[in-house]
Amino acid sequence: MAVLESISTEYRKKAIEKHEKDKLLCKKGNYKIGKDTIILNMGFATHCPSAARGLCKIVNKCYALKAEKMYKAVLPYRERQADQWRRLPVCVYIEKLKRMIEKSKKGKHPIKYVRFNESGDFYDQSCVLKLDLIARALKGLAKVYTYTARRDLRIAGVCDNLNIVTSGFDLFGFTRFLPVKKASGSRPLCPADCTVCGMCKSRYNLRANQSMIIEVIIH
Numbered sequence: 158m159a160v161l162e163s164i165s166t167e168y169r170k171k172a173i174e175k176h177e178k179d180k181l182l183c184k185k186g187n188y189k190i191g192k193d194t195i196i197l198n199m200g201f202a203t204h205c206p207s208a209a210r211g212l213c214k215i216v217n218k219c220y221a222l223k224a225e226k227m228y229k230a231v232l233p234y235r236e237r238q239a240d241q242w243r244r245l246p247v248c249v250y251i252e253k254l255k256r257m258i259e260k261s262k263k264g265k266h267p268i269k270y271v272r273f274n275e276s277g278d279f280y281d282q283s284c285v286l287k288l289d290l291i292a293r294a295l296k297g298l299a300k301v302y303t304y305t306a307r308r309d310l311r312i313a314g315v316c317d318n319l320n321i322v323t324s325g326f327d328l329f330g331f332t333r334f335l336p337v338k339k340a341s342g343s344r345p346l347c348p349a350d351c352t353v354c355g356m357c358k359s360r361y362n363l364r365a366n367q368s369m370i371i372e373v374i375i376h
């Protein structure tokens with residue numbers, strides 16, 4: 158938390174004022190994700206940083222990419238989200254999320270989870286740091302989770318309010334998605350309905366030399 162604490166109150170106040178009119182571009186979860194979850198994107202699937210580095214093993218099955226090709230409003234919206242992710246200082250991002258979560262607690266569907274990256278991936282190490290700071294600041298308000306194929310970044314060490322589900326590689330202490338054509342029966346299987354599941358929304362109390370593999374059926 159030292160990074161956040163080092164931001165002076167004066168800077169924070171000015172930054173929040175400067176970006177007051179920037180409405181956070183996020184979507185409330187749908188019938189598959191659950192109405193207690195909001196979704197934000199750091200980027201888009203077209204020019205995904207993992208695909209560009211050959212790290213994503215399911216490029217041809219990418220639902221995010223399909224949506225960007227199929228619906229013409231999707232890519233421009235995600236490009237604006239990517240711009241916002243890069244442009245807004247972390248303290249502004251946190252303030253906007255906190256306000257949104259706190260407001261939702263008075264409504265019918267309080268936000269319990271913040272999901273990052275329905276499309277895209279971390280661009281670089283600074284995105285991991287930014288997300289970690291956000292998750293630390295939201296501890297007790299909402300849990301934060303995301304997915305990554307960026308095996309080349311340092312992920313271990315992020316706070317326990319942030320679950321990073323890996324794809325294409327194992328990382329001790331974290332959850333891994335394993336795409337399969339048929340369930341093995343020996344591992345947990347993603348039911349593709351987050352309203353009744355939640356296996357990848359929070360961190361498990363895994364031992365230092367353990368990761369949890371969840372199989373995902375890829376059609």
Ligand code: SF4
Pocket residue numbers: 346347348349350351352354355356357358371
């Ligand atoms: S494992 Fe559960 S929470 Fe994760 S994507 Fe699948 S249904 Fe959703």
